[in-house]
Amino acid sequence: MARVRFTPHLRRFFDLPDAHTVEAQTVADLVARLDEEWPGLGFYITDETGRLRQHVAVWVDGKRVKDRDALQDEVREGSEVHILQALSGG
């Protein structure tokens, strides 16, 4: 299981906990599981093509995900995942 932490920005739109555990092998998997739990959440993180939104940052074990198109970065047992907004607004 990976542990996911959410930016407070997302908690404006969804009733999210501080942290949530998810069974997933990739970031794409993880987003799909989260969307099952909170319908619509996935569309905040990715667009309809499945790409990570331009101003969203996902970190896995201290590193920003590299595959922003298909989200195939690996998620391991015990991984720490952060879903954050990029500080593109200053």
Next chain:
Amino acid sequence: MATTNDRLLIGTRKGLIEAHRSNGSWTLKDPALPGQPIPYAMRDARNGSIWASIDHGHWGVKLSRSKGDDGTYEEIEAPKYPESAEKAAKYYWILAPGGVDTPDQFWVGTEPGALFGTNDDGATWDFNQPLWDLCVEHEWMGGGRDGAGIHSICVDPRDGNHVYVGISCAGVLETKDGGTTWAYINKGQRMDYAPDDQQDAEYGHDPHCVVMSPANPDVLWQQNHCGVYRSTNGQTWDELSQKPYVYFGFPIATHPDKPDTAWIVPMDSAEERTTVDGRLLVMRTDDGGATWNEQSDGLPERAWDFPYRHALDVAPDGETLAFGTTSGNLYVTHDGGASWEALSNSLPLIYSVRFA
């Protein structure tokens, strides 16, 4: 459920603000959807629902709706591009109810260059493939944004299957069969940003805002990137430009009962994008665009802010108008534009103003 003269929906960079008039004076409410950019908000007079498009900086574009007048909004299913389009929605430009004869129909125009329709009150959305095919085949380009945008939707009150759309940049297109087939309606327009021999091309034009006369739906008015135009047959355009005050700008509004009456807010040019000579004023015509009168009483003598394309509207009474500007100034008139007053000089940037 009719649209009233006494209620405004103001889409701003920091939420959806309502203004209400009671006993002759207007009151502004605190924003619904606070902090969220609202490119467009309108009320569907057929059922009273208020629809708002949202442009989250980080989280993408969404749709929200209020079914009542209690100020509560619920996010609804957003139109999504099909996989075959290989695109994602960048902006929900315009929200438009279908006709009175198609009561469950609702349209959304988007960037990049797509039109979505629902026939089940927004539960599911149909991507208009025929229009998208034209966008791809003819390589519609953006006007001020990365992708082409459908920002104007005019539904014929006599026939909900007869619809015009305005697209930056493609021009105006018409469907007579509810969106199955489309035809360019661009004859008479001229694009000064194209090579000389291409300025009257079939497509590529940049209408900034297109409106239909409710009193005579064969009459269309258009504030274009390259002048002001009118069509009296729904097929060809006559240029009405009279520089400097009748040429460049974004919004245009037409009188609900008088097809020969319209208002624009002049801007200097595509290059400057300010008021003309620092004068914020409204131009009104009552003779189909042959002559225009300045309306500036009550507006600031020096100002450089201006209204975006959806930020001018006229109420059903034809006397009450409102417009909001890029600097958050909101102006109203109760006498058809003869005199104006500022309802606020300190709103967030205003994207849209609609009577509700």
